[in-house]
Amino acid sequence: MRWYIMMLGLLLVFPLTASGDYREEFEQGFLTKTWSGQQPEENFCIECHSSDKMKPEFLTLAEEWKASWHAQNGIACHDCHGGDPKDSSMSMSPHRGFVGKPSPAEVPEFCGKCHIGILKNYMESGHGKAFRSSGNGPNCVTCHGSHGIQQANIDIINEQRCTKCHSYDRARAMKQALFLTEKKIGELAADLLTLRKEGVYIEDQRKNLFSIQAEFRALFHSVDVNLVKDRTDEFSHKLAAVEKEIVSTRQELRSRRNFSAFLLLVFAGMGSALYLLTKTPKE
Amino acid sequence: MNGTAKRIRNWLEVRVGLDELIRSNLTDYRVPSNINLFHTLGAVAVVGYLIQVITGICLLIYYIPHADHAFRSVQEIMTRVPYGWLFRQMHVVGSNLLIAAVFVHMVTIFLMGNYKRPRELTWISGGLLMVITLCFGFSGYLLPWTQLSYWATTVATSIPTAFPVVGDFVSRLLRGGSSVTGITLTRFFAVHVSLLPPLFVFLMVVHIALIRRIGLSATPFGRSDEEKRPLTEFRKKLHPDGYPYYPYLLQKQALMGILYFVVMFLVISFAPTFFFPEEATVPADAFKTPESIRPEWYFLAPYQMLKIIPNKFLGISLQIILLAVFIFWPFLDTHKEKNIFKRPVLRGVFIAIMIAMVILMWWGRR
Numbered sequence A: 001m002r003w004y005i006m007m008l009g010l011l012l013v014f015p016l017t018a019s020g021d022y023r024e025e026f027e028q029g030f031l032t033k034t035w036s037g038q039q040p041e042e043n044f045c046i047e048c049h050s051s052d053k054m055k056p057e058f059l060t061l062a063e064e065w066k067a068s069w070h071a072q073n074g075i076a077c078h079d080c081h082g083g084d085p086k087d088s089s090m091s092m093s094p095h096r097g098f099v100g101k102p103s104p105a106e107v108p109e110f111c112g113k114c115h116i117g118i119l120k121n122y123m124e125s126g127h128g129k130a131f132r133s134s135g136n137g138p139n140c141v142t143c144h145g146s147h148g149i150q151q152a153n154i155d156i157i158n159e160q161r162c163t164k165c166h167s168y169d170r171a172r173a174m175k176q177a178l179f180l181t182e183k184k185i186g187e188l189a190a191d192l193l194t195l196r197k198e199g200v201y202i203e204d205q206r207k208n209l210f211s212i213q214a215e216f217r218a219l220f221h222s223v224d225v226n227l228v229k230d231r232t233d234e235f236s237h238k239l240a241a242v243e244k245e246i247v248s249t250r251q252e253l254r255s256r257r258n259f260s261a262f263l264l265l266v267f268a269g270m271g272s273a274l275y276l277l278t279k280t281p282k283e
Numbered sequence B: 001m002n003g004t005a006k007r008i009r010n011w012l013e014v015r016v017g018l019d020e021l022i023r024s025n026l027t028d029y030r031v032p033s034n035i036n037l038f039h040t041l042g043a044v045a046v047v048g049y050l051i052q053v054i055t056g057i058c059l060l061i062y063y064i065p066h067a068d069h070a071f072r073s074v075q076e077i078m079t080r081v082p083y084g085w086l087f088r089q090m091h092v093v094g095s096n097l098l099i100a101a102v103f104v105h106m107v108t109i110f111l112m113g114n115y116k117r118p119r120e121l122t123w124i125s126g127g128l129l130m131v132i133t134l135c136f137g138f139s140g141y142l143l144p145w146t147q148l149s150y151w152a153t154t155v156a157t158s159i160p161t162a163f164p165v166v167g168d169f170v171s172r173l174l175r176g177g178s179s180v181t182g183i184t185l186t187r188f189f190a191v192h193v194s195l196l197p198p199l200f201v202f203l204m205v206v207h208i209a210l211i212r213r214i215g216l217s218a219t220p221f222g223r224s225d226e227e228k229r230p231l232t233e234f235r236k237k238l239h240p241d242g243y244p245y246y247p248y249l250l251q252k253q254a255l256m257g258i259l260y261f262v263v264m265f266l267v268i269s270f271a272p273t274f275f276f277p278e279e280a281t282v283p284a285d286a287f288k289t290p291e292s293i294r295p296e297w298y299f300l301a302p303y304q305m306l307k308i309i310p311n312k313f314l315g316i317s318l319q320i321i322l323l324a325v326f327i328f329w330p331f332l333d334t335h336k337e338k339n340i341f342k343r344p345v346l347r348g349v350f351i352a353i354m355i356a357m358v359i360l361m362w363w364g365r366r
Helices: A002-017 A020-029 A044-049 A061-066 A077-081 A104-112 A116-124 A126-134 A140-144 A169-197 A203-220 A225-278 B003-016 B018-027 B037-062 B070-079 B084-111 B120-142 B147-162 B167-175 B182-214 B245-270 B297-308 B312-327 B344-365
Strands: none
Touching (some): A044 A061, A104 A116, A116 A126, A116 A203, A169 A203, A169 A225, B003 B018, B018 B245, B084 B297, B084 B344, B120 B297, B147 B167, B297 B344
């Protein structure tokens, strides 16, 4: 017993041999940041735009971005504005592609670097033509905002916003033309999310739905009600194919549950029969 | 018995002495008359292991242990391989049930004092089997290469870095680098399918051989037949007034084995996502940290303990000490009384540990 106590004592003393630095470093990293080792820890854009030295009008940008749809999808400052977020001296260097704030005339091209299909349709639309002729017509940020951009939905088309420039009649007609398809897209997205929660891998269907949605919304940016109406059938067919896959997955889940429940009953039956045998043990 | 069966039986009888083999292992092998259902948990664990082996081999046929393909191959198993979903569900649900069964087995053996002399080695081999079972769970958790498994493994493999001198080396050895990558996946895969199984089989053979060699221990509750003689020579516990193993205990074991299947299919049928949270359907992404990272339920108590002890090194050392105390407990508890109801201090400590574990698990889950 003496040996056990001595060994236990030795083990308890052992922790004290850890160096202070090491422990401190470990405590800082362990269970707080260790698992984010591969992520860029430093982002000088956020750091400066959150500091007291920043002008008040630029101070809210970082917070707005953090709550945005872009942030949720991993689109950071340098993805739009260029620069190097990891190097404070080069974070706003044109040599690292920094472009800063675009002028109003540059906004469509600025956003269109990623949203290519939408840019094309927008430029050919009434909105785009007005923008090109006046240099000051409705552009991306007029409807979507900038840093605090949120996931687009049909409610962006509303009387308050559209009547700033023109009457609401055409916008209302467009909203009506979009309504059913947008509603279907929303329902299917919710169904896919439910399937994911039920343990089904839905990434392929989700990408497919996203692609249909992006194409449909690109079409909307033409602001041509007749064109949207003409092509709605095409999108309905595409969405029907996604819905069919979802229904089929649901059926598959049901049949799995039934099969598993059948096995459950088989074993429960076997167990009951055996229980009756074990009730009267005999030598 | 028809002619062919009779001929096969005779063929075996003259070569291996089949009748005597069956007699000595089934009907002449006596078990204590006051044996209870808790004595079947070891057999339940064996059933659980067999399920893991069979379903594991089925998964092994289709699984690709490569960071680029692991997640996809698991999804293929779930969606395209005929009954692949069933094998995977049985493997995943089975692993959790198995660990639960092993826990309960150890706890009941502890409560019945069956670790006491001359069964110290049986307890130690059982304790090591439990550690290997947890290693199976730990190494297998990473293999689907999901967000859940990736980040849980990242946290778990950073734990050894709390140790001075050897900590970094151990962590790098586990990961195969400074972070969890495809190399970690292949290492864990190798450990899961080729290192742990032979170790496990060896220990299980030792464990069962010791049980058979020493003889089953009777429950200390009610009529106790334990001798309190000094241990000076080996004497097998024969239980001449007990019941034959077959049918008495074997039937009970079979019943509990079936119950294990019933519980497994109950979970698969009505709670198929119980062990598959949402992150388990998202492929691993080293650049996207999930909002909450937590290990499997059986590691929640030690995980929470690590979180609440300010010095992580002390926390981990304490856990290793507790594990050592647990495994070598028969040498620390030399009291002759087996019945825990007659040992208020031990009973109190046991209840306190159980309550602490439940609180830590609940706390860790939040």
